[in-house]
Amino acid sequence: MPRARDGSEHARDGCRTKGLSDSLTPLRRRLIASVKPKSLLPSRSLPPRRLLAIAAAAALFSSQGAHASSQTKHPKATLNGSEVVCPLGEFICPPRPDNFALCRPNGMLEFYDPFLSRDSALRASANTQVWADHVESPDQITYHLDGHVKTVRADQELHADVADYNSDTTDYDARGNVNYQEATHLVSADHITGNTGNSTGLASGNVRYQLLDSHGNGTALRAEMLDADRNRYTMASYSTCDVGGHIWELRAREIDTDDTTGRGVAHSATMSMYGVPFFYFPWMSFPLNNDRQSGFLYPYFEHTSRAGYQFRIPYYFNLAPNYDATLTPRYYSRRGAMLSGEVRYLFPRTSGQFQFEFLPHDNYNDQKLTPTSIDTQGRQRYLYRFVNTTSLWPGWSLNTNINRASDRNYLRDFGDDLFSISTALLYSSVYLNGAGNWWSASVGGDIYQNVDPSQPNSVEPYKRLPRATFNMDIPFARWYDVGLTSEAVKFHKFDQVEGSRIDLYPYVDADFRGAAWFIKPKLAYRYTGYSLDSGYQRYSYYGALPLPADPKAKSLSPFTQSNPSRALPILSLDQGLIFERSTSLFDTHYTQTLEPRLYYLYVPYRNQNNLPLFDTAPMAFDDWMLFAPNQFSGADRQMNANNLTAAVTTRLLDDGGVERLSATFGQIHYFTPQKVQSPCTVYDGTPRQNPNGCQATTDWRGSDYVVELSTQLDDQWTASSEYLWNPNTRQTDLGTFTVQRRLGFDGILNFSYRFRRGLLEQYQASTVYPLTERWRLIGEWTYSMRDKRTVEGLAGVQYEGCCVKVALVARHYVTGYYGVIASLPPGQKPPGSDTAVMFQLEFKGLGAFSGQTESVLRRDILGYQ
Secondary structure (H helix, E strand, O other): OEOHHHHOEEOOOOOOOOOOOOOEEEEEOEEEEEEEEOOOOHHHHOOOOOOOEEEOOOHHHHEEEOOOOOOOOOOOOOOOOOOOOOOOOOOOOOOOOOOOOOOOOOOOOOOOOOOOOHHHHHHHHEEEEEOOOOOOOOOOOOEEEEEEEEEEEEOOOOOOOOEEOOOOOOOOEEEEEEEEEEEEEEEEEEEEEOOOOOOOOEEEEEEEEEEEEOOOOEEEEEEEEOOOOOEEEEEEEEEOOOOOEEEEEEEEEEEEEEEOOOOOEEEEEEEEOEEEEEEEEEEEEOOOOOEEEEEEEEEEEEEOOOOOEEOOOEEEEEEOOOOEEEEEEEEEEEEEEEEEEEEEEOOOEEEEEEEEEEEEOOOOOOHHHHOOOOOOOOOOEEEEEEEEEEEEOOOOEEEEEEEEEEOHHHHHHHHHOOOHHOOEEEEEEEOOOOOOOOEEEEEEEEEEEEEOOOHHHHHOOOOEEEEEEEEEEEEEEEOOOEEEEEEEEEEEEOOOOEEEEEEEEEEEEOOOOOOOOEEEEEEEEEEEEEEEEOOHHHHOOEEEEEOOOOOOHHOOOOOOOOEEEEEEEEHHHHEEEEEEEEEEEOOOEEEEEEEEEEEEEEEOOOOOOOOOOOEEOOOOOHHHHHHOOOEEEOOOOOOOOEEEEEEEEEEEEEOOOOOOEEEEEEEEEEOOOOOEEOOEEEEEEEEOOOOOOOOOOOOEEEEEEEEEEEEEEOEEEEEEEEEEOOOOEEEEEEEEEEEEEEOOOOOEEEEEEEEEEEEEEEEEEEEEEEEOHHHHHHHEEEEOOOOOEEEEEEEEHHHOOEEEEEEOOOEEEOOOOOOHHHHOOOOOOOOOOOEEEEEEEEOOOOOOOOOOHHHHHHHOOOOOO
């Protein structure tokens, strides 16, 4: 069978017809070689597919083009561009693979047969089918085929005007309009000669080729088949654009391809766009498939006012199938040279990654921008992150998450998005975790680092070293469970009261339910005990002494016990009904549910003013607080309660069981006042607001009314809202509204409003608006009504053609922790802002690295893909 790989495949055994009669008439006949040719070699197996990796602008620097796989596993790019659309309401959608749907329909070489088998493993056992107008064999060894020659074996098909074949030497010679197809290649030429025994051959005259897996195609003066896996093209071109319509093209004196490595190598190559050369490479490497490969990734350009112009050129190291690395040299025009990198590994019992950024010498004085900034000129600046999970033995693992920065200005100076610069604390932890069928346990510790330049380091939460937990839940007697939630912690913080705490929470609960009802009683007992370190008398949970000389501040007394404790029972009863009926809306049939629910909670009051506040703060009231046993995070406070929550939910379910609408209304009724509180002020020389919030005593009879509504009546619209109204103050405490509209296949429109009384009021709008099939406008805008300023704004344009993608994006964002902006006193100047401009150019098929621009857009625009 002729095998024309990459324009140099040649007739293998397709005309081996030994034993056929010479007296055939000159009519078109169908000949079938019923005996497997002796020279037929077993078909080779293609290299295994691995992770998507490699990008080609790296070649801009005469390097090995490469592609690094992203942390998200992508579906393989298909020639027709098929892919899964990101569902409505998703927060972050995965990046799309290379999409060749915009290429010319059926943009193959004209002889492509889509019905030919793509399984090359069938060659070894397949018969060769031969068609020709005339067949001559004077010696039963040499065969001459003339007129409409066609041979087919498994995934291989050859067409020619004339072909000669020697069954002893397996030499072949095909002439005139030679077209060849196999599982991965198409090739056409005026003349192909070769030997099927050793898989060598030569194609000449108007050579054209196409790679079916990567959409690559081109032309050559000559194509040579070196062996079954390697090919060489002389005076050749290569592109992934439409055949005959190359927007970009690589022209080289010589191009070598190797299917075992999945790489192509071009010698003395020139890169051109729209026929205009713009780079020359003495040598470059590029991918032939989606396998992971070492080399440079796409460069990245950006400008910010705090760091100046930035240039990055990542280099990817494909070290092994289970570990790799990326090094990224960077240069900041204001601050100097930086090296960043990432190492990833995956072994049978451990996996993880290490990321770092290191600037050996900062050339810039931040005080030129902000007088209150820390002077970092001449200092080393760094940031690193280490995440690891190790399986020690069955049921037990060691989990590590370390995040550290050189100083609290780092993220503001080098962050280029709102997510980075709004991070106020870096969290680090190491835990040994274990779990079984009815239990779980952990031992370890966690610490925080302040990375908010507007706050002192005293805002860091307590270090919890060590910390141990043990939880169990054991079912018995069909309906019942007995369980325990427990924690033991040692707390450390400079110039604050320190000590240990143990929290025990045993319980017994039951779950009685039927098809349309449920009753879930629960009886628990909570004990929390402390052992405070020496010197505890010098502190209160308002701060260090001396206390203010204010008669009204009598409650600001120091701790008087080294071993305070609290113990109390907790009783709850959760019950509900579920009614269903058939209904219709807009001529569509639905199943409507009505689900009333009552939740009673009783917790006796205990005075807890003698207990320290280590890791506890009041939680903002929200819908899920309707059924929560405590309104405080952490174990230092347990609210008193004699409450009854009444709520009702209704849903609309379509015939497929999809929830198209859900509405909930509820409120808590307090039979006794809420007495347990956390301080509203702290004292560190002068009274100030507690940064952890406060919860004052109240005699309100009822909580906020809670209303929730979400709907997705079709596949184009989704909307959700939440509203909290306080009947006592007659004010709105919280209001949110989000709506999302899909525009065509890949367009999206989002609008949201967020309000929390005393904290924030924001509008946000974002869109990916398809102007045409190829052009998209991108925009995002977040505005704070409280601060009368834009928190973040983004505008850009994208173009995607058959083989090229271009993006230009400009971003404007605040350069301070946004939580600080919301709490600034009236008249105080808020943090500054910065502007970044990002440009990205991608040549499809030379790599699918999404780049910094893509990651920013996926994070900032809900549903971007």
